Amino acid sequence: MQHTLVVLVENNPGVLTRVAGLFARRAYNISSLTVCQTENPAISRMTIVVDGDDTVIEQVMKQLHKLVVVHKVLDLTEETVVERELALVRVKVKSDTRLEILQIVDVFRGRVVDMGRTNLTVELTGDAEKIDAFVRTIRPFGLMELVRTGKIAMTRLDS
Amino acid sequence: MAKEKEKTTYSTGAALLLESLVNQGVEIIFGYPGGAVLPIYDALLNTSIRHVLPRHEQTAVHAADAYARVSGEVGVCLATSGPGATNLVTGIATAYMDSVPIVVLTGQVPTSLLGTDSFQEVDIAGITLPITKHSYIVKDPRDIPRIVKEAFHIASTGRPGPVLIDLPKNVLAEENVVPKPAELDLPSYKFFTKGNAGQIEEAVRVIKESERPVLYAGGGVITAEASEVLQEVVEITNIPVVTTLMGIGSMPSDHPNVLGMVGMHGTVAANHAVNDCDLLIAVGVRFDDRVTSGLGQRFATNAKIIHIDVDPAEIGKVVRAHVPIVGSAKLVLEEIKENLTPPKCEEWWTRIRTWIEEKPQEDPNILTPQAIIKELGNIAKDDAIVTTDVGQHQMWAAQGYPVKNPRHFITSAGLGTMGFGLPAAIGAQIAAPDKQVFLVTGDGSFQMSIQELATTVQCDLPVKIILMNNGVLGMVRQLQKLFLDERYSQIQLKDNPDFIKVAEAYGIKGIRVTEVSQIRQALEDAINHPGPILLDFIISEDEVVTPMVPPGKKLTEMLGR
Ligand SMILES: Cc1ncc(C[n+]2csc(CCOP(=O)(O)OP(=O)(O)O)c2C)c(N)n1
Numbered sequence: 001m002q003h004t005l006v007v008l009v010e011n012n013p014g015v016l017t018r019v020a021g022l023f024a025r026r027a028y029n030i031s032s033l034t035v036c037q038t039e040n041p042a043i044s045r046m047t048i049v050v051d052g053d054d055t056v057i058e059q060v061m062k063q064l065h066k067l068v069v070v071h072k073v074l075d076l077t078e079e080t081v082v083e084r085e086l087a088l089v090r091v092k093v094k095s096d097t098r099l100e101i102l103q104i105v106d107v108f109r110g111r112v113v114d115m116g117r118t119n120l121t122v123e124l125t126g127d128a129e130k131i132d133a134f135v136r137t138i139r140p141f142g143l144m145e146l147v148r149t150g151k152i153a154m155t156r157l158d159s
Numbered sequence: 160m161a162k163e164k165e166k167t168t169y170s171t172g173a174a175l176l177l178e179s180l181v182n183q184g185v186e187i188i189f190g191y192p193g194g195a196v197l198p199i200y201d202a203l204l205n206t207s208i209r210h211v212l213p214r215h216e217q218t219a220v221h222a223a224d225a226y227a228r229v230s231g232e233v234g235v236c237l238a239t240s241g242p243g244a245t246n247l248v249t250g251i252a253t254a255y256m257d258s259v260p261i262v263v264l265t266g267q268v269p270t271s272l273l274g275t276d277s278f279q280e281v282d283i284a285g286i287t288l289p290i291t292k293h294s295y296i297v298k299d300p301r302d303i304p305r306i307v308k309e310a311f312h313i314a315s316t317g318r319p320g321p322v323l324i325d326l327p328k329n330v331l332a333e334e335n336v337v338p339k340p341a342e343l344d345l346p347s348y349k350f351f352t353k354g355n356a357g358q359i360e361e362a363v364r365v366i367k368e369s370e371r372p373v374l375y376a377g378g379g380v381i382t383a384e385a386s387e388v389l390q391e392v393v394e395i396t397n398i399p400v401v402t403t404l405m406g407i408g409s410m411p412s413d414h415p416n417v418l419g420m421v422g423m424h425g426t427v428a429a430n431h432a433v434n435d436c437d438l439l440i441a442v443g444v445r446f447d448d449r450v451t452s453g454l455g456q457r458f459a460t461n462a463k464i465i466h467i468d469v470d471p472a473e474i475g476k477v478v479r480a481h482v483p484i485v486g487s488a489k490l491v492l493e494e495i496k497e498n499l500t501p502p503k504c505e506e507w508w509t510r511i512r513t514w515i516e517e518k519p520q521e522d523p524n525i526l527t528p529q530a531i532i533k534e535l536g537n538i539a540k541d542d543a544i545v546t547t548d549v550g551q552h553q554m555w556a557a558q559g560y561p562v563k564n565p566r567h568f569i570t571s572a573g574l575g576t577m578g579f580g581l582p583a584a585i586g587a588q589i590a591a592p593d594k595q596v597f598l599v600t601g602d603g604s605f606q607m608s609i610q611e612l613a614t615t616v617q618c619d620l621p622v623k624i625i626l627m628n629n630g631v632l633g634m635v636r637q638l639q640k641l642f643l644d645e646r647y648s649q650i651q652l653k654d655n656p657d658f659i660k661v662a663e664a665y666g667i668k669g670i671r672v673t674e675v676s677q678i679r680q681a682l683e684d685a686i687n688h689p690g691p692i693l694l695d696f697i698i699s700e701d702e703v704v705t706p707m708v709p710p711g712k713k714l715t716e717m718l719g720r
Contacts, residue, residue: 009347013296017285018288059472059475062471062472063472065349065471068293068345068348070347071346071347072347
C-alpha cells in the first residue's frame with residue numbers, strides 16, 4: 001500500500017543524501033519525493049510517497065527518526081489531507097484537434113501556459129488520480145512530454 | 160591586554176581541535192599521519208594527548224573501538240585523507256554494527272579543492288554514510304569546538320555508534336581562529352532513557368504469569384551498564400539467562416542461571432530453552448539472524464516477547480514484541496525490579512536441567528582448541544580481558560572461556576571482521592594497562608593484522624597471543640565440510656610462515672605447542688613473561704565448532720553437541 005510520509009528535516013547540506021541513502025540501503029521503495037523549505041527557513045519539508053505494508057512503513061519511520069537531522073516524521077495516510085501535485089503536459093495539436101484538446105483542458109481545469117503551432121503545454125494541479133486521468137485522456141492526441149512534481153500534502157485542520 | 164587576548168584565541172584550527180578533544184576528556188588517539196593532517200600532527204607536539212601509531216589505519220580504528228568497549232569511554236582515531244580515510248572503513252563498519260561509541264577524525268583536501276578529484280581526495284563522509292551514526296564536514300574552523308562536542312554527545316548517547324568528522328586541511332591550518340561557543344545545537348536529535356510506565360507494568364505482569372521464562376541478554380546490557388541490575392532481577396526471579404555473542408560478560412558465565420550463548424553456535428540448553436519458553440525477555444538485543452537462524456516471525460513462536468531496547472527501530476524489526484519498551488536497559492530493568500513478583504518456574508528448571516549436559520569428553524591426548532580455552536580459563540585472572548578474531552577460534556573462545564565481567568570479552572560480533580583481534584588487544588591493553596589481555600586468534604585472521612606485532616613492541620603492550628594454528632580458514636572449511644560435501648575451495652593456508660620466527664623478527668618471544676601436556680606450561684610462561692608473547696598452538700584442521708544450527712533451521716535442530 002502507498003503511504004504518504006511528511007518528514008521535517010534540518011535544512012543542512014547532505015540531508016537529502018542521508019534520507020535517500022536510507023531508503024536505498026534498506027530497500028524501501030520511494031514512489032515520489034518532494035523537498036522544499038518551510039515557513040521556518042531552518043527546516044525543510046519532504047513529502048515522500050512510499051510503498052510497503054504496515055511493518056515496512058513502521059520501520060521506515062523509525063529509521064528516519066534515527067537520523068540526527070530528522071526533526072519529525074508523520075504518516076498522513078490515515079489522515080484527512082489536502083494533497084496536490086503539479087504537472088506540465090505538452091501535447092501535439094493539429095488544427096482539427098485543437099478545440100477538443102482545449103475543451104478537455106477546460107474540463108480538468110488546466111491552464112494553457114505555452115502554445116505553439118504544433119503543440120501546447122498545459123499546467124494542471126490536483127491529486128494524482130486527476131493528473132493520471134488527464135494524461136490518459138490526452139495521450140491519444142500525442143503526448144510529447146510530461147513533468148510531475150510528485151505529491152505534496154498537508155493535514156486538514158477541523159475548525 | 161594583548162597577551163590576554165592571545166590566550167583566548169588559538170593559533171590554528173588543529174590546535175583548537177586538540178583542545179576540544181581534551182575538553183571531552185580524551186587522553187589517547189590512535190592515528191596515522193599524512194599530508195592532509197600535518198597541522199594536527201604538528202599541534203600534537205604541544206598537547207597532553209597520547210598518540211599511538213599502529214602500522215595500518217584499520218588498526219587505529221579497531222584499537223579505538225576496543226578501547227571504547229573496554230573503558231566505556233568514547234574511542235578516538237585519526238587518519239589522513241584519501242587512502243588513510245578509506246582504510247578506516249572496515250573498522251567504522253565494525254564499530255557501527257556493534258554499537259560502539261567512537262569519534263573518527265579524517266583529514267580532507269582543502270575546501271578550495273573539494274569535489275575536483277584532487278590528490279588523495281575521497282568523499283569519506285559519503286562512503287561512510289551507511290555505517291556512521293552521524294558525520295560532519297567542517298567548513299569553518301570556528302565551528303570545531305561545537306562539532307567535537309556534538310560528535311561525542313551523539314556517539315555516546317542513545318544507541319552509541321561511530322561519528323565521523325572530516326577536516327579539510329585549510330580548516331586545520333587556519334590561524335588565529337576565534338572559536339564560536341561550544342554549545343550543542345542538535346534540535347532534532349533525540350534518544351530515550353526511561354521506559355514507558357504502562358509497558359513496564361505490563362512487563363511485570365507477564366513475568367509474574369509466565370511459567371517458562373527466559374531472559375535473553377545482549378550487548379545493550381553491557382553498553383548500558385545494566386549488568387548489576389540484570390543479575391539482581393535474575394536472582395529475584397530465578398529466570399534462566401541466555402546471552403548473545405555481544406552479551407557475553409553481561410552475567411558471570413559461572414552464574415547458576417546462565418545457560419550460555421544462544422543461536423547458531425549456542426549451547427544445547429540455551430537453544431532448547433529459547434525455543435520452548437513461553438516468555439522471552441529480550442534486553443539489549445536485536446534478534447540477529449545468528450540467533451534466530453533468520454526465521455524472523457517463526458522464531459520462539461511459543462513465547463510472548465518483552466523487548467527492551469534503547470533503539471526504537473530495533474523493536475518490531477525482526478519479531479513482533481508483545482511488550483515493547485524503549486529505553487536504557489539499566490533504567491528499565493531497575494523499574495521492573497521495583498515491583499517484581501517471581502514467576503513459578505521450578506518445573507521449567509527441571510526441564511532445563513535435562514538439557515544441561517557436559518560437552519562430550521574429547522580424547523585427552525589430543526591438543527584440542529577446547530582444551531586450550533579451558534586451561535586458559537583456569538589460569539587467567541578473573542579480570543583478564545579476552546579479545547578474539549573471527550572464525551572457529553572465536554566461537555571456541557565464546558563457548559568455553561569463563562568471562563566473569565562485562566567489557567571483558569571483546570569480539571567483532573555483528574560484522575565478523577577478521578583482523579580485528581590484535582588491534583583490539585592493543586586497544587584493550589591500553590585501556591586497561593594493569594589487566595591481563597589475551598588474544599585468541601586463527602592463522603587466517605592473525606595474518607590480516609600481523610604487522611601490528613610491531614605496535615605491541617613499540618608501545619610496550621604485554622598482550623598474550625593464543626594462535627590456534629590449523630593451517631586453514633577453519634570456519635569456511637567447516638561450512639564446506641558440512642554443507643558442500645567436503646568440496647574444499649580456497650581454504651588452505653599452506654605456505655604459512657613460521658609464526659615463531661615472525662614473532663622473533665619483531666622482537667617478540669614465541670612458543671610452539673603441539674602436545675596437550677604442554678598447554679599449561681606454555682600459558683604460565685606467557686603470563687609470567689613481561690612483554691608480548693605468541694603461543695603457536697598447532698591444532699587439527701578437521702575440528703568443527705558444535706553445536707551448530709544450520710542456517711534456516713530451528714534452534715533445536717542442532718548438529719553435534
Ligand atoms: C575480513 C573477512 N574476510 C572474510 C571473512 C569470512 N570468514 C569468516 S571466518 C573465516 C576463516 C577464519 O580463519 P582463521 O582466522 O584461520 O580462523 P579459524 O576459523 O581457522 O579458527 C573467513 C575467511 C571474514 N569474516 N572477515
